[in-house]
Amino acid sequence: MKIAVIGTGYVGLVSGVCFSDFGHEVVCVDKDSRKIEMLEKGKVPIYEPGLDRLMERNVETGRLSFTIDLNAAIDGSEAVFIAVGTPTRRGDGHADLTYVMAAAEEIAKAAKDYVVIVTKSTVPVGTNRKVAEVVRAANPDLDFDVASNPEFLREGAAIDDFMKPDRVVVGVETDRAAAVMASIYRPLYLREFPIITTDLESAEMTKYAANAFLATKITFINEIAALCEKVGADVKQVARGMGLDNRIGNKFLHAGPGYGGSCFPKDTKALARTAQEYASPIQLVETVIKVNEEVKRRMVDKLLDLCDGSFNGKCVAVLGVTFKPNTDDMRDAPALTIVPALVGGGSTVRVCDPQGRREGEALLPSVSWEDDPYAAADGADLVVILTEWNEFRALDLSALAKRMRTPRLGDLRNVYTAEDAQKAGFQAYVSIGRADLI
Numbered sequence: 091m092k093i094a095v096i097g098t099g100y101v102g103l104v105s106g107v108c109f110s111d112f113g114h115e116v117v118c119v120d121k122d123s124r125k126i127e128m129l130e131k132g133k134v135p136i137y138e139p140g141l142d143r144l145m146e147r148n149v150e151t152g153r154l155s156f157t158i159d160l161n162a163a164i165d166g167s168e169a170v171f172i173a174v175g176t177p178t179r180r181g182d183g184h185a186d187l188t189y190v191m192a193a194a195e196e197i198a199k200a201a202k203d204y205v206v207i208v209t210k211s212t213v214p215v216g217t218n219r220k221v222a223e224v225v226r227a228a229n230p231d232l233d234f235d236v237a238s239n240p241e242f243l244r245e246g247a248a249i250d251d252f253m254k255p256d257r258v259v260v261g262v263e264t265d266r267a268a269a270v271m272a273s274i275y276r277p278l279y280l281r282e283f284p285i286i287t288t289d290l291e292s293a294e295m296t297k298y299a300a301n302a303f304l305a306t307k308i309t310f311i312n313e314i315a316a317l318c319e320k321v322g323a324d325v326k327q328v329a330r331g332m333g334l335d336n337r338i339g340n341k342f343l344h345a346g347p348g349y350g351g352s353c354f355p356k357d358t359k360a361l362a363r364t365a366q367e368y369a370s371p372i373q374l375v376e377t378v379i380k381v382n383e384e385v386k387r388r389m390v391d392k393l394l395d396l397c398d399g400s401f402n403g404k405c406v407a408v409l410g411v412t413f414k415p416n417t418d419d420m421r422d423a424p425a426l427t428i429v430p431a432l433v434g435g436g437s438t439v440r441v442c443d444p445q446g447r448r449e450g451e452a453l454l455p456s457v458s459w460e461d462d463p464y465a466a467a468d469g470a471d472l473v474v475i476l477t478e479w480n481e482f483r484a485l486d487l488s489a490l491a492k493r494m495r496t497p498r499l500g501d502l503r504n505v506y507t508a509e510d511a512q513k514a515g516f517q518a519y520v521s522i523g524r525a526d527l528i
């Protein structure tokens with residue numbers, strides 16, 4: 091089957107590459123000609139482990155290609171996936187659907203024969219019906235169906251998540267569209283994962299409900315962590331004790347500096363906004379959004395305490411700025427709150443991140459960059475672990491402490507313990523949700 095994918099970002103590119111690996115003929119389209127030029131040269135514009143090799147393999151077979159020419163991509167395609175961004179609209183928290191609707195109109199104008207227009211972007215309930223209206227208005231004679239196929243992949247593990255999904259959710263209105271979607275995902279059936287076929291609205295809601303639930307779980311453990319610090323409990327032990335209960339599960343129970351990334355912040359806001367519009371506010375999600383901001387601010391206070399109440403004149407090494415390890419994505423990363431607070435307080439900040447520099451340089455203009463965590467710590471008064479990259483999980487803490495002017499460690503991912511830090515010669519250590527003894 092020939093498939094077109096509009097948007098070659100984290101979701102579109104991974105989807106296109108994986109669909110071609112299933113055996114489909116895939117054309118990936120992007121408006122950004124620089125991205126397409128890179129892709130045509132075999133270079134991947136984002137950091138996603140394993141994507142370069144899988145892309146190369148499928149380009150070699152002739153099944154995968156890239157273009158800025160939407161018309162050519164759509165010609166003969168039975169399905170067109172919209173995988174463009176849906177950022178937060180400025181001012182009101184609603185998802186900005188400008189890119190989705192523009193793509194829908196372009197598809198309508200380019201398509202000639204029956205096609206299923208599939209929204210893979212995360213879009214508020216009701217959007218697929220609006221996509222259908224836009225297509226109908228732009229090309230009244232076109233024979234088409236719309237389908238909602240929200241994506242659940244995680245950056246950093248995207249290929250595995252796409253190839254071995256827990257489930258695939260497909261919202262359709264006709265048997266014909268359901269059949270096209272089934273044949274697209276058929277190569278995965280061998281793995282016996284569930285494909286959930288629903289109406290359009292349920293598919294759209296499933297994505298937001300899932301993300302809001304995960305954001306709530308993270309925020310829940312972050313609040314428990316704050317209380318653990320006060321009462322002398324250890325949140326790691328508490329989370330383990332909770333997570334071994336099958337009804338709860340151990341995922342998304344790691345206390346940290348607040349959730350970030352390209353999905354949870356914007357999707358929780360968009361869900362809260364939709365709920366308000368329908369006069370059915372989801373107070374729990376509204377609170378999660380508020381608490382997550384407080385969690386990030388609490389991190390700044392923690393570091394301030396560690397620096398005896400002032401960042402002024404201090405030299406701080408920040409290890410990790412991407413919103414999580416194994417991605418170069420900086421969107422809504424906690425670092426974007428915490429690093430400016432350090433700089434604003436008068437610190438000199440050095441950043442070390444295995445993949446974050448390319449995006450981070452523009453977002454964190456007042457810092458310097460180091461490739462090596464030990465070099466970043468040279469003469470520093472504080473080292474902060476903000477993202478738990480593997481590179482920062484087995485540091486030689488003694489060597490790190492020796493290079494510092496004042497050895498203090500802000501471990502905002504609970505990678506180490508107060509005991510580890512003390513043995514290594516740190517004067518002060520803080521982590522999350524534990525009564526740190528030094």
Ligand code: NAD
Binds near residue numbers: 096212
């Ligand atoms: P992204 O910003 O990385 O990529 C979007 C791409 O679309 C860009 O390359 C942009 O140039 C291109 N584009 C925009 N309009 C276009 C048009 N009319 N024609 C051709 N190309 C166009 O976005 P992303 O992170 O891949 O997210 C895409 C969607 O998937 C969002 O709705 C997001 O919420 C959802 N999603 C993202 C993730 C994730 O982990 N990133 C996971 C699940 C779902």
